[in-house]
Amino acid sequence: MIFKATSAAILVSALAVFSSYTPQVEAHSWVDCVDWRFNKPGPNQDWSDKGGKCMGYARRFPLNKAFGSLDSANPSRHYQQAGNPNKALPCSDHKHGKDIGSNETRADPPEDAYGGIWGHMTVTNVGDQLCVRWPAKNHAESNEDDTEVQINFSTNRDGKDPTQEQLLANKPILLPYKNCNRGPIPDRRACGGCFDVPKRAPGLYLMQWRWMLNPGEWYTSCADIQIGAGNVGKNLVAVKGKGKSTNHKGKH
Structure with missing residues (x-):
């Protein structure tokens, strides 16, 4: 009887540990919005859904999903590069990678990856x-390192995607990952950065958000x-205007 009770206690304890650990396994981030516009521009950035709206998205980004929920989607939005990260596939093709992620290959024409069930370009x-903007996914807490986010812009316009090596040949824009709002749920804290x-000459370019966990x-x-x-085209939003945008002021 004592043995059975002890075994049951151990089993319950093990299940509790496993349950608390499981969400962390999938806690890998992605871009939630490429063109986030604050309702109240200024130093106090509010990255929550109440603090602004999104006017531009990543390729084939599904709309009407709860913020930070796309790690449980099929396919998920987190793509982890495989092999040498400086030579890896820069955008998920839903075939390669340690985490294959959803399909973010360039469409032909590019507009076909936007609009309808997907967000605007x-x-x-x-x-x-x-x-x-991106979700914290449990990695913006005080015991976590403030890792970096790279923003890489291609230099070749209106053409096929560059390689990761070509993207890194240009000096990346670096943003702190832990620039997040406070919140009771570490997995769903809203984070972001501005640049x-x-x-570039007028044209269409690849922007890569790249985060080192x-x-x-x-x-x-x-x-x-x-x-x-x-x-x-119909899947694009209107150009914001010339020069500095007064709607995007905030910390870099």
């Missing part, structure tokens, strides 16, 4: 400020960015 100008759109462990999200004048 981002349209902006050189010198405008873009703010990108100025780099100098641990040394050599990188997760990416990819988006098409229309910079400057171009053929704005």
Whole structure:
């Protein structure tokens, strides 16, 4: 009887540990929004759904999903690069990677990856400020390192996606991962960062969000960015205007 009670206690304890650990296994982040616009621009950034709205998304990003919930979707949004991270596939093709993620390959035409059940493509100008948002996924707590987010912009316009090596040949924009709002649920805390759109000739470019969780462990999200004048189709949003955007002020 004592043996059975002890065994049951051990089993319950093991299940409790497993249950508390399981969410952490899938706690890998992705871009939730590429063009986040605050309701109240200023130093007190509110990345929550009440604090603004999204005007541009990653490729084939599903709409009307709860914030931070897409790690349980099929397919999920987290793509982990495999092999040498400096030579890995930059965007998920839903076939390769340690975590294969959803399909973020370039569409033909690129607009086909936007609109309808998916979010709009981002349209902006050189010198405008873009703010990108992501869920914390349990990695913005005080016991976690403040790892980096890379924002990589391609230099080749209106063409096929560059390699990871080509993207890294340009100096990446670095954002702190733990720039997050406070919240009671560590998995669903809203985070983000802002940066100025780099100098490019008008055209369509790849923007890669790339996050290092641990040394050599990188997760990416990819988006098409229309910079400057171009053929704005039904799946694109309107260009914000010339020069600095007053709607995106915040910390870099």
